Amino acid sequence: xxxxxxxxxxFNLEMAYLLAATLFFICLKLxxxxxxxxxxxxxxxxxxxxxxxxxxxQNKSGAMMPVSLSLVxxxxxxxxxxxxxxxxxxxxxxxxxxxxxxxxxxxxxxxxCWRFYFNQHLAPGSLFVVSSWFSIVVGAITFTGSMVAxxxxxxxxxxxxxxxxxxxxxTALLVLVTxxxxxWLVRSPSDIEAFIWLxxxxxxxxxxxxxxxxxxxxxxxxxxxxxxxxxxxxxxxxVVKSNLLIIAGALVGASGVILTRLMCKAMNRSLMNVxxxxxxxxxxxxSNDEEKPIKxxxxxxxxxxxxxxxxxxxxxxxxxxxxxxxxNLREICDELxxxxxxxxxxxxxxxxxxxxxxxxxxxxxxxxxxxxxxxxQINTEFETADVAIIIGANDVVNPSARTDRNSPLFGxxxxxADKARSVIVLKRGRGRGFAGIExxxxxxxxxxxxxxxxxxxLIKVSNALKEV
Amino acid sequence: xxxxxxxxLSIALYVLVLAVFIGFEVISKVxxxxxxxxxxxxxxxxxxxxxxxxVVAFDNESLVASICSYIAIFFATINVVGGFLVTDRMLGMxxxxxxxxxx
Numbered sequence: 001x002x003x004x005x006x007x008x009x010x011f012n013l014e015m016a017y018l019l020a021a022t023l024f025f026i027c028l029k030l031x032x033x034x035x036x037x038x039x040x041x042x043x044x045x046x047x048x049x050x051x052x053x054x055x056x057x058q059n060k061s062g063a064m065m066p067v068s069l070s071l072v073x074x075x076x077x078x079x080x081x082x083x084x085x086x087x088x089x090x091x092x093x094x095x096x097x098x099x100x101x102x103x104x105x106x107x108x109x110x111x112x113c114w115r116f117y118f119n120q121h122l123a124p125g126s127l128f129v130v131s132s133w134f135s136i137v138v139g140a141i142t143f144t145g146s147m148v149a150x151x152x153x154x155x156x157x158x159x160x161x162x163x164x165x166x167x168x169x170x171t172a173l174l175v176l177v178t179x180x181x182x183x184w185l186v187r188s189p190s191d192i193e194a195f196i197w198l199x200x201x202x203x204x205x206x207x208x209x210x211x212x213x214x215x216x217x218x219x220x221x222x223x224x225x226x227x228x229x230x231x232x233x234x235x236x237x238x239v240v241k242s243n244l245l246i247i248a249g250a251l252v253g254a255s256g257v258i259l260t261r262l263m264c265k266a267m268n269r270s271l272m273n274v275x276x277x278x279x280x281x282x283x284x285x286x287s288n289d290e291e292k293p294i295k296x297x298x299x300x301x302x303x304x305x306x307x308x309x310x311x312x313x314x315x316x317x318x319x320x321x322x323x324x325x326x327x328n329l330r331e332i333c334d335e336l337x338x339x340x341x342x343x344x345x346x347x348x349x350x351x352x353x354x355x356x357x358x359x360x361x362x363x364x365x366x367x368x369x370x371x372x373x374x375x376x377q378i379n380t381e382f383e384t385a386d387v388a389i390i391i392g393a394n395d396v397v398n399p400s401a402r403t404d405r406n407s408p409l410f411g412x413x414x415x416x417a418d419k420a421r422s423v424i425v426l427k428r429g430r431g432r433g434f435a436g437i438e439x440x441x442x443x444x445x446x447x448x449x450x451x452x453x454x455x456x457x458l459i460k461v462s463n464a465l466k467e468v
Numbered sequence: 469x470x471x472x473x474x475x476x477l478s479i480a481l482y483v484l485v486l487a488v489f490i491g492f493e494v495i496s497k498v499x500x501x502x503x504x505x506x507x508x509x510x511x512x513x514x515x516x517x518x519x520x521x522x523v524v525a526f527d528n529e530s531l532v533a534s535i536c537s538y539i540a541i542f543f544a545t546i547n548v549v550g551g552f553l554v555t556d557r558m559l560g561m562x563x564x565x566x567x568x569x570x571x
Contacts, residue, residue, distance in 0.1 A: 027513070032494075045556075048516070063534070066538045070545065074543065074545025078547070078553065079553060090554075093508070094511055101514045104520075105517050107540035108517060114536065117530075118529060226510065233516055236517055241476070245517065246480055251510065253491070254487075356504040357504050359503075363558075364561050
């Protein structure tokens with residue numbers, strides 16, 4: 001009778017976990033529309049709370065004090081950082097959170113290994129060893145890789161690719177050691193020291209893998225690390241025998257893979273090229289010495305052009321966010337809308353520093369999301385637009401991506417801003433874009449450039465609009 | 469708690485494969501507009517490793533393993549709590565029409 005009720009009890013617990021997993025599925029399903037997304041996120045959080053409570057019910061002998069303390073401390077830090085973080089700093093935050101997930105997976109797997117070491121009469125099977133190995137390797141790479149990505153994004157270290165002499169060979173060697181370690185561990189699964197060494201080697205590997213990747217490629221890296229943090233949790237699910245960990249980990253893994261592929265496609269790069277290419281490291285030699293003259297526009301000229309237009313497409317780039325000018329942009333657009341000008345925004349997939357970043361930055365400035373369009377939706381509209389105004393964007397509107405086979409950007413999907421009747425470019429300096437590539441759009445006959453910080457230029461244009 | 473038996477393992481693998489397929493189907497329907505919240509939200513879900521850490525903390529006899537699990541709980545909790553909250557904060561910003569008087 002007692003056994004039966006035990007079974008019933010654990011069945012009920014499993015059902016609660018199943019409900020949590022279902023809530024995760026619904027959470028992601030509701031993310032398909034901005035109208036339902038918030039509810040979805042709430043349901044996801046609810047699933048997590050349910051799962052944690054149910055796990056607490058299974059407590060056999062553990063000390064509640066330190067567990068509660070860790071939970072409280074972690075929650076306080078989580079609440080604090082979620083409320084404090086600036087929207088421009090979202091990539092860093094996601095990067096560092098990925099890293100935390102990774103290190104947690106490593107520690108969980110190591111703790112389980114330690115149990116076998118401590119309690120010699122339990123024999124770990126090969127499945128345990130393989131999944132621990134995977135969890136430790138992927139978790140550690142996620143952890144240190146994310147920390148490097150965080151440092152680069154936070155500009156605490158140079159965003160330029162760092163590739164030391166012999167680094168590739170050393171990295172390859174470490175990959176080999178990690179692989180060989182799997183065979184060693186399957187043969188001697190109680191070798192706790194080997195597991196610890198594995199964690200250390202994989203940590204070094206994570207650093208070496210992300211160091212050579214340039215700042216411009218960070219959207220791909222964060223997406224990839226996002227996927228890794230899921231895969232590490234999934235593997236930990238096999239270590240601690242939890243279907244919920246397997247399901248949730250697999251969901252995150254899939255999400256990361258989808259985003260990574262999207263980002264690579266948007267930059268016209270293969271994943272291999274991003275990871276091993278050290279893009280932006282070599283100085284790109286520009287082909288033509290004879291530079292065409294660039295027409296400079298005064299803010300007043302820009303205001304006149306905008307005011308007389310019927311249809312304006314705004315192309316925001318990261319320069320807009322850097323100078324925190326989203327609100328100034330919205331004010332101009334509100335004024336133009338009041339004058340009967342049709343406004344839409346063209347968002348390139350890599351306009352920000354992570355997938356979908358620009359949409360969040362514009363949403364923060366109260367720009368309604370039904371005016372935001374992605375590349376496929378809006379690219380044919382430029383031909384009928386009177387004015388395309390490009391703010392702090394460069395490579396994503398570079399027409400040589402369509403035409404110039406020698407351009408490093410060739411083949412990258414771009415916004416066809418050059419097809420608009422007039423093009424206004426708000427640009428900080430006379431230099432080149434993030435990737436250091438020349439942009440023929442700026443010297444086109446229909447284009448004019450307003451130089452200066454995006455915020456200052458927008459304020460001037462806004463004032464000019466009120467005057468004319 | 470030994471590892472999965474063969475029967476349990478095969479079920480776990482079924483679960484894994486199905487979850488991957490559903491994941492791909494559901495997530496590919498998320499519009500590009502919501503990709504940042506998707507990322508921070510799925511990031512919070514990957515904090516599910518918290519459960520693994522709790523399981524270890526609640527059931528082992530070794531001090532080292534316990535300490536490992538406490539640190540893991542700490543990090544995973546930041547990931548979970550911070551992830552869901554920041555996603556909520558972001559999604560709260562997405563509006564259709566600008567309401568008058570809103571800054």
